[in-house]
């Protein structure tokens with residue numbers, strides 16, 4: 001499915017938020033967020049604990065809807081479609097915008113069935129097609145060589161790093177346009193982390209990726225642009241190199257140099 005690009009602010013914009021506000025009942029968790037997220041780029045969301053990074057990520061595929069008492073104001077535009085609209089089909093939206101969480105969450109079923117799950121739900125029943133999807137998704141997630149002889153084995157038996165790549169393969173199997181990642185390497189060892197980071201750099205050729213990370217080096221290594229969040233606001237949004245070498249705002253400088261947070 002082709003991504004519809006937004007005109008105006010930047011020709012490569014895929015997602016634009018306009019005056020986005022988000023509330024958990026009375027907690028005003030996101031305050032007036034105006035961001036343009038660009039195609040085939042990695043955007044990193046950084047900032048101290050509780051500043052709203054995960055909340056922002058979850059507004060992009062309406063995951064916060066599942067929490068009672070929440071409220072969104074403002075717009076989230078993908079193409080000319082405002083995905084905050086009640087008319088939006090959230091199942092379809094979450095197919096277009098896949099998500100990888102902090103803790104890998106494979107289903108308690110075989111490796112094959114984990115990957116085939118999404119395509120089957122979306123109507124794919126042809127065994128040969130499913131075989132192809134499973135293989136290409138596992139290859140794209142750099143896991144195929146490690147599991148190709150054990151596709152019938154239970155996925156929860158894989159190592160943490162393998163499980164995280166499996167979950168990524170499961171996301172890729174439904175051909176999303178955008179991939180959201182919420183601290184995807186925080187439970188991984190350095191070798192698995194390096195593999196996933198390498199994968200992110202490969203995947204951005206085909207996908208748009210938005211990643212929440214507490215790891216400043218990781219943000220610097222994998223992202224093109226970085227948004228610094230503080231108390232529910234975006235204090236600074238710029239190309240990653242600028243954020244880490246020449247931030248405009250004192251709060252950004254204090255955070256990246258470890259003076260608070």
Ligand SMILES: Nc1ncnc2c1ncn2[C@@H]1O[C@H](COP(=O)(O)OP(=O)(O)OP(=O)(O)O)[C@@H](O)[C@H]1O
Nearest residue numbers: 024027029047048049050051052053054055056067
């Ligand atoms: N389910 C919830 N119900 C009520 N308040 C919530 C809920 N989830 C988050 N919050 C609040 O919203 C604010 C933003 O939280 P969020 O989890 O988005 O921050 P974060 O920057 O991702 O933090 P961390 O880095 O620790 O994951 C915090 O004040 C938090 O307490």
